[in-house]
Amino acid sequence: MNLDYLLRYRLAGTAGLRLQRWRAEWKHSRMRPDPDRPLNPPLRSTIRMREMMSRHYLEGRHVAGVRPVAWVTSGAPTEILKSMGYFLVYPENHAALCGARRHAEGLSVAAESAGYSRDICSYARTDLGSVLTGETPVGNLPPPDLLLCCTNICQTVLYWYRVLADHFGCPLVLVDTPFLYQDVAAPHQVAFVRRQLEEIVPIAEAVAGREFSEQEFREVVGRAKRASDLWLRILERARHRPSPLTAFDGFINLGPIVDLRGDQRTIDFYEGMLAELDERIDRGIGAVRDERHRVLWDNLPIWYRIGPFSRWLAERGVNIVASTYTHAWGELAEMMDPDDPFEAMARVYLHPILNRSTGHKLSAMRRMVDEFSIDGVILHSDRSCKPYSLGQIDQRDRLVNDVGVPALLLEADHNDPRSFAEEQAMVRMEAFVEMMGS
Amino acid sequence: SVVADFLRPDQPVLTLYLPRGGRASDRSYLVEELHRLSGRLAEISGSEPTAADWEEAFLAEDAADRALAALYADRSHLAVTDRRFYETVRSREYLTAEDFVTAATGLPHGDPLATGVGLVLSGIVAEPLELFDRINDAGGRVVGDDLACGARRIYPPSDASDPFDRIADRLLASPPDPTRGSPIADRVAMLTDLMASTGAAGLMVFDVPFCEPELFDVPLLRRHLGETGHPMLHVEAELAGVLSHQALTRIEAFVETLQ
Numbered sequence: 001m002n003l004d005y006l007l008r009y010r011l012a013g014t015a016g017l018r019l020q021r022w023r024a025e026w027k028h029s030r031m032r033p034d035p036d037r038p039l040n041p042p043l044r045s046t047i048r049m050r051e052m053m054s055r056h057y058l059e060g061r062h063v064a065g066v067r068p069v070a071w072v073t074s075g076a077p078t079e080i081l082k083s084m085g086y087f088l089v090y091p092e093n094h095a096a097l098c099g100a101r102r103h104a105e106g107l108s109v110a111a112e113s114a115g116y117s118r119d120i121c122s123y124a125r126t127d128l129g130s131v132l133t134g135e136t137p138v139g140n141l142p143p144p145d146l147l148l149c150c151t152n153i154c155q156t157v158l159y160w161y162r163v164l165a166d167h168f169g170c171p172l173v174l175v176d177t178p179f180l181y182q183d184v185a186a187p188h189q190v191a192f193v194r195r196q197l198e199e200i201v202p203i204a205e206a207v208a209g210r211e212f213s214e215q216e217f218r219e220v221v222g223r224a225k226r227a228s229d230l231w232l233r234i235l236e237r238a239r240h241r242p243s244p245l246t247a248f249d250g251f252i253n254l255g256p257i258v259d260l261r262g263d264q265r266t267i268d269f270y271e272g273m274l275a276e277l278d279e280r281i282d283r284g285i286g287a288v289r290d291e292r293h294r295v296l297w298d299n300l301p302i303w304y305r306i307g308p309f310s311r312w313l314a315e316r317g318v319n320i321v322a323s324t325y326t327h328a329w330g331e332l333a334e335m336m337d338p339d340d341p342f343e344a345m346a347r348v349y350l351h352p353i354l355n356r357s358t359g360h361k362l363s364a365m366r367r368m369v370d371e372f373s374i375d376g377v378i379l380h381s382d383r384s385c386k387p388y389s390l391g392q393i394d395q396r397d398r399l400v401n402d403v404g405v406p407a408l409l410l411e412a413d414h415n416d417p418r419s420f421a422e423e424q425a426m427v428r429m430e431a432f433v434e435m436m437g438s
Numbered sequence: 439s440v441v442a443d444f445l446r447p448d449q450p451v452l453t454l455y456l457p458r459g460g461r462a463s464d465r466s467y468l469v470e471e472l473h474r475l476s477g478r479l480a481e482i483s484g485s486e487p488t489a490a491d492w493e494e495a496f497l498a499e500d501a502a503d504r505a506l507a508a509l510y511a512d513r514s515h516l517a518v519t520d521r522r523f524y525e526t527v528r529s530r531e532y533l534t535a536e537d538f539v540t541a542a543t544g545l546p547h548g549d550p551l552a553t554g555v556g557l558v559l560s561g562i563v564a565e566p567l568e569l570f571d572r573i574n575d576a577g578g579r580v581v582g583d584d585l586a587c588g589a590r591r592i593y594p595p596s597d598a599s600d601p602f603d604r605i606a607d608r609l610l611a612s613p614p615d616p617t618r619g620s621p622i623a624d625r626v627a628m629l630t631d632l633m634a635s636t637g638a639a640g641l642m643v644f645d646v647p648f649c650e651p652e653l654f655d656v657p658l659l660r661r662h663l664g665e666t667g668h669p670m671l672h673v674e675a676e677l678a679g680v681l682s683h684q685a686l687t688r689i690e691a692f693v694e695t696l697q
Contacts, residue, residue: 117653159619159651162655357442
């Protein structure tokens with residue numbers, strides 16, 4: 001056992017974080033609903049989530065040489081690596097964290113100074129800027145021993161991870177998922193992905209110096225399934241009026257299901273969060289004090305505006321109760337099967353919303369409008385995320401004309417504040433809210 | 439997807455997903471994907487190709503591929519402008535195989551009409567074609583390329599007997615291409631060899647804005663090629679009818695520095 005890892009992470013670090021959580025929970029227990037505030041007190045569970053994610057990044061600062069490290073895409077089949085003891089770093093989650101903490105612009109500028117175009121994904125620019133400068137709000141990120149890239153969220157990650165492979169000089173493992181133009185994956189598509197999952201094993205074994213265990217893999221898949229199912233149930237609690245949570249709560253508490261999927265602590269956390277939401281429902285406590293309008297959000301969040309947006313909307317009685325983005329990590333839970341893990345995970349990783357047709361996304365939004373009693377839809381036209389944004393004009397038109405709900409196409413960027421025109425956006429948001437009210 | 443789901447033309451919308459690797463699993467998948475596409479085409483046309491039909495088609499397409507490769511091999515002995523050369527190369531996209539062979543073999547031989555410092559051109563598409571005139575006017579000439587619509591389409595022949603294996607082999611063995619996820623090192627090695635064999639003085643990467651497969655590679659190409667003493671210019675230009683003065687000025691300045 002590495003002494004630095006033991007002392008700084010296992011002992012002092014986790015104890016310090018636990019102390020911070022107790023302090024924050026004590027403060028939270030003293031909060032009371034304030035009639036002058038548009039939002040009710042935040043979810044107590046978020047405090048525990050912050051501890052979990054802080055602990056994960058703290059371990060990352062001391063894990064090099066202790067556990068094998070893999071950098072992975074958010075849609076990657078990480079269960080195989082997790083079963084082999086890999087420490088996982090999600091550059092997208094790190095980039096989102098940088099965006100939320102307003103570090104992304106500086107890191108993007110650093111990447112642009114190194115020659116990376118401002119027209120590439122802002123997550124990638126944030127990550128490459130961090131890699132090139134070594135700067136990060138989480139202390140430091142452990143360099144990868146292996147990169148795992150899955151194209152089920154976009155093709156951009158392939159180009160991005162090729163650059164990382166060149167920089168770090170480590171193996172890049174690709175899981176290429178054919179785009180699903182049809183409703184269900186064809187047998188040859190499933191077979192292709194399954195074979196690629198199986199091909200991960202010998203490479204991961206060679207890098208980790210450890211044998212793969214199918215039993216451990218099944219157990220991790222089982223826990224991932226349970227956590228994904230819990231996450232979906234949490235999101236579905238927003239069907240209640242008033243909703244006990246907002247989509248912003250979803251964006252913030254997404255971290256564990258993405259980064260720590262397959263861990264028992266993730267199951268424990270989401271069970272606690274679900275219980276807290278049920279308690280709120282029983283007591284009639286909504287996240288927004290005076291919920292008058294319910295909105296669906298499409299696309300990634302605008303990370304650097306989460307707090308201000310949440311408050312601005314709540315002041316107008318608007319609750320964003322659902323999002324296509326957060327649903328992506330729950331809606332495939334029923335496909336996961338620990339008894340046939342490779343076959344099942346091949347299907348799971350083929351079917352995320354971003355790997356499916358624009359028609360499928362429209363159907364999903366139509367269903368959510370109905371299930372969540374939606375009064376309006378905001379489609380974030382994300383400059384950096386072409387796959388998520390392509391087709392939104394047509395989707396918006398059909399939501400307005402066929403479904404009969406107001407739908408706003410809001411131009412911004414999920415991580416680069418330079419691509420967000422505040423005045424313009426807020427004028428349009430104001431008009432949209434008025435439209436829902438009329 | 440947008441075309442199929444929202445525009446909904448009267449014609450069926452068919453798709454082919456090219457795998458992003460060169461592994462055995464990629465090949466197996468591609469063969470099945472080609473079978474699927476072929477099946478749909480047979481349904482639509484009401485016609486199933488015979489072995490003789492396949493052989494005839496392969497003979498024609500292989501001849502066209504050879505003619506394209508020969509164009510590139512012979513370019514320093516063709517008495518044509520760069521613009522004419524690339525008009526002919528691009529005609530591979532829309533002419534029948536037979537007509538392309540006629541066009542390609544019909545170019546006059548002699549000393550190239552363009553003289554000046556040699557450039558290798560890289561990117562997806564080199565448009566507008568006026569680009570080639572402006573390079574020549576500035577005192578440069580294109581001696582090689584790594585264009586997605588050019589040299590990356592020189593597919594090597596395959597001797598597989600099964601038609602689907604044969605098509606898959608050709609596609610997967612094509613030159614390094616970032617749109618197919620080829621490792622950067624492969625593209626750098628190919629460009630380094632190309633620059634050496636053609637005696638090119640510099641590389642011009644000509645991209646459309648927002649083209650991520652190209653844009654992610656640019657800084658690494660610049661660094662790796664810089665290490666071997668090859669200067670590089672990156673120009674972004676819209677696929678519009680006219681080359682912007684901004685782009686023109688940069689191209690002229692680059693050629694000047696190479697002279």
